[in-house]
Amino acid sequence: MRFFSKLGMGLIIGYSFFESFQLFKELTSTKFLRIDLITQHDKRYHEIRKALPQNTTVGYISSLSDPKNILSVDDITHEVQEYYLAQYALSPVVLERGKDYSFVVGNFYRPDIKIETDKNLTIIKDYGNGVLLLKNNLK
Amino acid sequence: MIFTALGLSLGSSASLYLLGKLLLGLPTLVFFAIEISLVFLLFSISFEKIKRCFIKSELKLPCFDLRSVLQPKPQRILPFAFLIALIVNIFSFLLLSVREPHGGWDAWAIWNMRARFIFRSGEHWRNAFSSAMAWSHIDYPLLIPSLVTRSWAYVGDETTLVPATLAAVFTFSTLGFLVSSLSVLSGKKQGSIAGLLLLSSPVFIKFGASQCADIPLGFFILSTIVLLTYRDIYNYNSLRKNYTLTILAGFMTGFAASTKNEGMLFLVAVSTAQILLLPFANTKKEYRSQLKQVCLFLLGLLPLLGLLLYFKGNIAPSSEFLDSQNLKNVFSRISDFSRYIVIVKEFSKQLGYYVAILGACLLFLGFKLEKQKLAGITTALLTIFLMLLGYACVYLITPYDLSWHLVSSLDRLLIQLWPVSVFTCFLVIRIRHKEMNLTVSQSIESRPT
Numbered sequence: 324m325r326f327f328s329k330l331g332m333g334l335i336i337g338y339s340f341f342e343s344f345q346l347f348k349e350l351t352s353t354k355f356l357r358i359d360l361i362t363q364h365d366k367r368y369h370e371i372r373k374a375l376p377q378n379t380t381v382g383y384i385s386s387l388s389d390p391k392n393i394l395s396v397d398d399i400t401h402e403v404q405e406y407y408l409a410q411y412a413l414s415p416v417v418l419e420r421g422k423d424y425s426f427v428v429g430n431f432y433r434p435d436i437k438i439e440t441d442k443n444l445t446i447i448k449d450y451g452n453g454v455l456l457l458k459n460n461l462k
Numbered sequence: 463m464i465f466t467a468l469g470l471s472l473g474s475s476a477s478l479y480l481l482g483k484l485l486l487g488l489p490t491l492v493f494f495a496i497e498i499s500l501v502f503l504l505f506s507i508s509f510e511k512i513k514r515c516f517i518k519s520e521l522k523l524p525c526f527d528l529r530s531v532l533q534p535k536p537q538r539i540l541p542f543a544f545l546i547a548l549i550v551n552i553f554s555f556l557l558l559s560v561r562e563p564h565g566g567w568d569a570w571a572i573w574n575m576r577a578r579f580i581f582r583s584g585e586h587w588r589n590a591f592s593s594a595m596a597w598s599h600i601d602y603p604l605l606i607p608s609l610v611t612r613s614w615a616y617v618g619d620e621t622t623l624v625p626a627t628l629a630a631v632f633t634f635s636t637l638g639f640l641v642s643s644l645s646v647l648s649g650k651k652q653g654s655i656a657g658l659l660l661l662s663s664p665v666f667i668k669f670g671a672s673q674c675a676d677i678p679l680g681f682f683i684l685s686t687i688v689l690l691t692y693r694d695i696y697n698y699n700s701l702r703k704n705y706t707l708t709i710l711a712g713f714m715t716g717f718a719a720s721t722k723n724e725g726m727l728f729l730v731a732v733s734t735a736q737i738l739l740l741p742f743a744n745t746k747k748e749y750r751s752q753l754k755q756v757c758l759f760l761l762g763l764l765p766l767l768g769l770l771l772y773f774k775g776n777i778a779p780s781s782e783f784l785d786s787q788n789l790k791n792v793f794s795r796i797s798d799f800s801r802y803i804v805i806v807k808e809f810s811k812q813l814g815y816y817v818a819i820l821g822a823c824l825l826f827l828g829f830k831l832e833k834q835k836l837a838g839i840t841t842a843l844l845t846i847f848l849m850l851l852g853y854a855c856v857y858l859i860t861p862y863d864l865s866w867h868l869v870s871s872l873d874r875l876l877i878q879l880w881p882v883s884v885f886t887c888f889l890v891i892r893i894r895h896k897e898m899n900l901t902v903s904q905s906i907e908s909r910p911t
Contacts, residue, residue: 331825336543339543378583414582
């Protein structure tokens with residue numbers, strides 16, 4: 324076997340080992356360990372999911388539904404992520420942004436933001452952690 | 463061939479589930495009865511053949527014998543190194559899966575979300591395609607969600623173990639398919655090195671564990687090209703033409719198209735590649751034979767294409783990507799030269815890594831183009847080129863912010879093509895050694911009749 328072939332194989336083995344162990348080290352380091360966000364959200368919406376009428380569409384409002392509360396790009400990203408996570412947790416109920424439905428899910432994950440009260444929305448139940456089931460009186 | 467069978471069974475069961483349970487509305491128990499009956503039928507048909515294979519010891523797995531791998535001989539270094547890298551990566555995969563049991567963003571926001579809708583809503587499963595959920599790419603095909611839902615139905619529980627296990631099966635089957643096919647077609651050394659190279663890309667394991675559909679798509683792309691290459695080599699060395707592999711390759715292409723929208727691009731690319739190579743046939747007889755191969759390939763993918771077109775036409779809403787396009791906008795984007803520069807820059811940046819690695823392998827390990835592999839390699843290279851061209855065109859006309867779109871998706875698109883690129887590269891790599899491994903032509907010649 325020629326020198327270059329041996330060298331090439333050695334380099335590939337070395338590179339593969341380096342990358343494989345690097346990934347493993349990265350994953351086992353405590354810095355990298357974190358709690359699974361999706362499971363947290365599944366638990367957060369567990370109770371309200373049972374209360375919602377199945378296979379229907381309900382409204383969705385959140386701490387940042389009002390554009391004037393959005394102050395940065397991070398806020399937008401966070402708002403989108405919260406909406407998607409709520410939809411994932413509550414499926415097969417379809418969540419549509421806004422309050423044009425009989426039932427509205429409230430996701431007030433930012434306690435620092437004060438939400439203006441809407442006289443047409445009545446709280447049916449507060450499930451804690453900022454999750455509320457609301458009724459739209461006009462629908 | 464064990465990985466071909468695996469791909470075929472996964473793709474078929476997902477398609478059967480989509481057809482039987484979802485479209486025809488069969489009750490779960492009836493669907494299970496049909497599926498189990500089919501398994502028994504297929505097993506009884508092939509029982510005699512399997513028995514004969516075992517008795518005559520024809521069935522030899524091309525990969526590794528663990529006892530021989532563990533023997534400390536110099537020639538065992540490569541399989542031993544591969545085994546170590548494989549074990550480390552299996553642990554990394556497990557850690558990633560434990561850390562994110564619902565998968566990465568794409569997995570939970572698209573694939574597992576769709577599976578949840580189908581599993582939880584029963585007969586109202588079409589709610590998953592509500593226009594309120596357009597952000598979740600509801601036009602994407604249903605192979606992965608069908609597989610997940612079907613397994614949940616079997617288990618009777620919506621466990622995160624199912625999508626994680628499926629992700630593991632696709633990730634490590636891609637690796638297994640690459641190593642075993644190259645071991646047969648080029649030699650065991652090439653197989654081991656190619657495996658090590660695939661494992662050296664941490665994104666491959668990361669994307670695999672993230673349960674995104676790009677790794678399953680990569681698996682089906684690799685399967686198609688391996689089957690076509692195997693067929694071409696077989697046909698080169700044998701007087702009798704093999705058509706079964708062509709039909710199987712058609713099936714695999716159909717599964718690729720049913721996995722993700724990029725799979726449809728692959729369908730076009732691999733079909734075009736085969737059609738473009740038709741005029742290069744040496745004789746009229748060869749031309750007719752190749753034309754027959756192309757027709758059989760299209761025939762193989764036809765049932766799945768039909769199912770996919772039905773899904774696209776009757777269930778899934780039109781693509782958000784296409785909806786937001788109009789001729790004026792497309793033309794203005796095509797005529798914007800700055801977009802080409804942005805695309806070329808990002809492609810060079812991300813593609814450069816893969817090209818450099820494969821280039822270094824060719825340089826160090828040496829290469830030789832064997833005539834019997836020429837057709838397979840040409841088809842593979844042309845397909846990869848057409849796929850890259852297709853990706854670039856999609857970016858060119860994208861209605862989204864171009865830089866954002868490139869940065870957020872190009873790495874995933876390239877990982878779809880990485881296994882097949884490694885396969886194609888290692889078809890020409892010939893490690894300089896006195897005793898070369900048996901090539902497939904020699905294997906065919908020495909095969910007992």
